[in-house]
Amino acid sequence: MAADNDFVKEITKKSVDFSAWYVDVVRKAELADYSPMKGMMVIRPYGYEIWELLRDPLDRMFKESGHRNAYFPLFIPESFLKKEAEHVKGFAPEVAWVTSGGGEVLEERLAVRPTSEAIICSMYAKWVKSWRDLPLLYNQWANVVRWEKVTRLFLRTTEFLWQEGHTVHATAEEAEEETLRMLGTYRKLAEEYLAIPVVTGRKSDSEKFAGAVRTYAIEMLMPDGKALQAGTSHNLGQNFAKAFNIRYESKEQKLEYAWQTSWGSTTRLVGALVMTHGDDSGLILPPRVAPIQAVIVPISAGNWKETVLPQAQKIFSDLKAAGIRVFLDDRDAYTPGWKYADWEMRGVPVRIEIGPKDIDKQQVVLVSRLDRKKSFVPWGTLRAELPRLLDQIQVDLYDKAKAFRDENTRDAGSYAELQEIMAGRRGFVRCGWCGGVDCEARVKADMAATIRVILDTPETGLGKCSVCGKEASHTVLFAKSY
């Protein structure tokens, strides 16, 4: 077993240096790699397969709620970006500019889209004419570019993949409903597929999307006590409709400005997955988004190719036919022990061992990646047992992450308490807040923590602002964040 230990040793321990562990796992499990383009990553097949497995159900949920995909240009003329004043102020500093094309210097420089409101709204102004055209529910899967000084694989990269929904409605109420509906969709994706519990709520004005009236977010708590914003949903009000002249004729034949929303989630979700569930041995993937849900490792002893391998192949075919994402590792060049450690590092939820003894007993050994617990399962019931174990791992991962999140969500009634927690184990800190930007700014300056969300359902008993001691108008969660 010496090989295993050597192998695992190559990953920094999660408990020792979380940040180094993260990069080790992402690179060693071949999820992503650095590219020659500073700040831009390469998403390798294993990482991209995870992205596909979370993208597909999200896309399905979008379609089930009446949304349709479209595709808008990568480049946005500078004059369009400038139409909504807050929007350009927020995004201009991060823009990559195209200044020549086809061998000629351009008259107007072009922004590589950091987000697509400006180009999409210019089209909506053409397409939306009557109340009959509404609601207009479009989504786009695309790459965007935001110039970043400090980057981190998946979590913050100069280019990333995302979806951006852009909808148009006849009333303010419908726009708010849509904004919250899509926030709910993100929650569903996070909790049911990624097995990560989220807190949802509204952003403070200083944290909202440039050009939005209200921004809502799903926030996750990472094992280092820092929050990760993992999806945002914006009620744009009529800001863009007025800037781009998106008007419709109402049933009463009056010309009205439309109401809009936009919402997005990104490849950052893959990073959230890695951080939340992994351990010292590497990645742990929730079965619903695991490219390989179970790996079959035949024990290569004696004449295993004649005895063990055929049965391993049969099990592989059976499980594949049952719709399980299964892989048979019949490579000659590696020992079973080495394979165990390798697949553990890659986070495959279940290992299926089969050796000569198991052939005699007509069984396999299932090993859970979560706790390495073994179970002996007869061939005849494997097709039923394996999905059950996968479902159990999915639930256990969620419960574990939720327990951590709950343990690390604390109340702070005073500024001293808030400071103490932020200097220690961090996490989410629930505070009363007077709504003042000064109080918010003070926390940021003192502790580099921000309001992650204004909670949907304010808790009682936090009547005072934890910063200034005045009457609280909101209950908020403070945290340091990615």
Added chain:
Amino acid sequence: MAADNDFVKEITKKSVDFSAWYVDVVRKAELADYSPMKGMMVIRPYGYEIWELLRDPLDRMFKESGHRNAYFPLFIPESFLKKEAEHVKGFAPEVAWVTSGGGEVLEERLAVRPTSEAIICSMYAKWVKSWRDLPLLYNQWANVVRWEKVTRLFLRTTEFLWQEGHTVHATAEEAEEETLRMLGTYRKLAEEYLAIPVVTGRKSDSEKFAGAVRTYAIEMLMPDGKALQAGTSHNLGQNFAKAFNIRYESKEQKLEYAWQTSWGSTTRLVGALVMTHGDDSGLILPPRVAPIQAVIVPISAGNWKETVLPQAQKIFSDLKAAGIRVFLDDRDAYTPGWKYADWEMRGVPVRIEIGPKDIDKQQVVLVSRLDRKKSFVPWGTLRAELPRLLDQIQVDLYDKAKAFRDENTRDAGSYAELQEIMAGRRGFVRCGWCGGVDCEARVKADMAATIRVILDTPETGLGKCSVCGKEASHTVLFAKSY
């Protein structure tokens, strides 16, 4: 029926002005629209759904043949683009350049990828070490930018969506096999899904991909007698491996340069579909890639909402449950006649009419978009009959397109014959060719026609070069092209 006629009148007749008809159909059927970014189009939901319906089976075929998706950066440093001499020469004139980002002028300008060999090969140089790493079979779904002076919705746009496969092999033979395998995949997609027959073959040196040893293509013949290149597959030999230093240790422990391929197909396929099958009334979509395969139009007469509509809804649910992409058009504001013309224009393969008389007879009327032939089908057999009709339409569309292609593929034994055909009905012209670049250039200068492919299986009886009269070394297809 006056409304119908007015409606249809808005589309230029295909027989009168093919080019104007094409733009009318693309825009009126809401497949795509012009954007404020010159040369870049917006793909609207109906067009994007067609793209999804051809992308998904293609992606499935890639995966079934062992390919995995990955994602590489949008930007390529200029120095990387320059590493392969032919490659940069071919693409540099079309590149859009990013020269500033994050508020600073960049030290080195960045190409917005026109294709990704340069960035992908730089990663392969890191990843490929041993023969055990080969073959490496990756594909990427992405947007690319090639600056174009004259653009046309779907057919030629400054930005387009595509997939680009990039593979690495241990031997020249394997690379050639892969190149031809993927050409076959494109043929399958075109013929089985798009119902468009293709000619496959090798490109002449003057038409091959910049940096390739050999380029193969699938070529389609459009109704105006011009050819459309609809997918290319390149054997890159060791050109990029040598430029980027992609070497592997062979089984014999020798360091060898690898062999590579790349292959791509684009949103241009949607344009091919429109041109090939459409008619004076608009679009005709092959059922396998039709977002709506059948539209139910209830006849809105009398108390239809109590009598006809409930049965229409039941049929809708039944067909949807059977996996058919069906739409129920129960809009109040439009007459059945207007709806017929509208859905015909949008190319829906089958219309299902149901009115009061049909309720009495417990039947529906199926109308094929292809020939408007009506059939009366009892409710009880609709679930079986409709898929049969859809399959028949798929076959008929292919046969019709193939008959046109075959009729418009002619032999030219002399230069005069070639000129005569090119001045007349055009189409594919099969010629002998001596292999000389001068002969090829002369045809291009005189008739704006090029060698579309060197045929896989040379025909006999074309022993002389149709241009210079010398001994022919190849049989080729000349055509004008998009």
